[in-house]
Amino acid sequence: MLTGINSNAKYASTMMCMDGMSEPSLEDGSGVYLGRTKVYRTPFFLNVHKLLNPHIAVLGMSGAGKTYFLKSLIARNVLCCNTKVLVLDWNGEYGNVVSFLGGAVADSTAAETSFEAIASDSVSSIDLSALKSDTERKRTAARLLDMLIDDMHRMRLEKDLGRIVVLDEAWRFIESAGDIGALFREGRKYGIGIVTATQLTSDVNKEVLSNAACTVLFRLQNSADYAFLLDIGMIGECEKRSILQLHQGSCMLSMATRETREHMRFFIERIEGIDTRVYGIRCDAMHLKIAGVDFQKITERHFAGSDVWQKIENYAGSKDRELEATAFVRFLLGIGLHRQDIVPYLRALGTSDVTIAEVYERAVQ
Ligand SMILES: Nc1ncnc2c1ncn2[C@@H]1O[C@H](COP(=O)(O)OP(=O)(O)OP(=O)(O)O)[C@@H](O)[C@H]1O
Ligand SMILES: [Mg+2]
Incomplete structure (x- = not known):
């Protein structure tokens, strides 16, 4: 199942990297604005609806800007594209942005009884941070993911993307979930996009990466992370050099759309957030x-x-x-x-x- 990744490797060898000072052009200005590209400073728009599949994997070391990116992505998708968003909030970091967008923040105990109602809101989050121990959080997260999968199976098959489910700190969910792969494999049939963010690439199962039509790489933690991505062909040496130089908030975004099918890579100078104050x-x-x-x-x-x-x-x-x-x-x-x-x-x-x-x-x- 790594064909998606391996075919990118070919592309990686011919595609831009910062040393070469070139970047692909993106004629289509639809989607949500995320920031400017590094070389030509062109406004960059990500249209989740046009991706080859609706899943996004975000990787990067602690403090690199993953959560900041996700908040910007959520807010802009809700405000500009009417996309429904559900956040399973491990650390209780999304309350502000969800409230700002007029959504409901449920604590994990309420979530147990009214998951369907929560998940049907236009934007909502379930805050797991109040749970005392990691074990409790993992157990609850696993239950929520099972509910989500059941919920999904009751839905109509849907060609267009209707909902995004955000799993920040995804490795914790992956650890606790019975079959998170089902969400990826089947989510697209039901119009559900899964957005994951994680620090440790080796903890993200390969199915997650190979199923995500869009990957967003921030600076990584250590050489093992780079080796892992080189090994699966997600980046080449050239990209590795560029990613090593990324500062906080800047990233490499690689995406395959239904039109291009091949992955295009963009370095974004700085993800621009939205002011939720x-x-x-x-x-x-x-x-x-x-x-x-x-x-x-x-x-x-x-x-x-x-x-x-x-x-x-x-x-x-x-x-x-x-x-x-x-x-x-x-x-x-x-x-x-x-x-x-x-x-x-x-x-x-x-x-x-x-x-x-x-x-x-x-x-x-
Ligand atoms: N694009 C950006 N513009 C401005 N500030 C940013 C940007 N990206 C990140 N920051 C700031 O850097 C800090 C760390 O960012 P963030 O919380 O997103 O990191 P993270 O990758 O999610 O880290 P962790 O893995 O520890 O959760 C935050 O204070 C955030 O506001
Ligand atoms: Mg974070």
């Missing part, structure tokens, strides 16, 4: 919630060419992003802004004129 502005009964991206955009539009956003971001950070309106206005006055700047700014942030008047009066008292 949410800020609150509070005054008496008013409690505004504003997404970080919008807060920044509005601030920069009002105070173009200044460092006001930087100062507000620092100030808000020190308040855990929950701003008391009067204190916030005092802060704005303190950094040299005037009433004629502050009033239209607060209005643009969504504060009513009555509240602005009250808050301003209190702030200058």
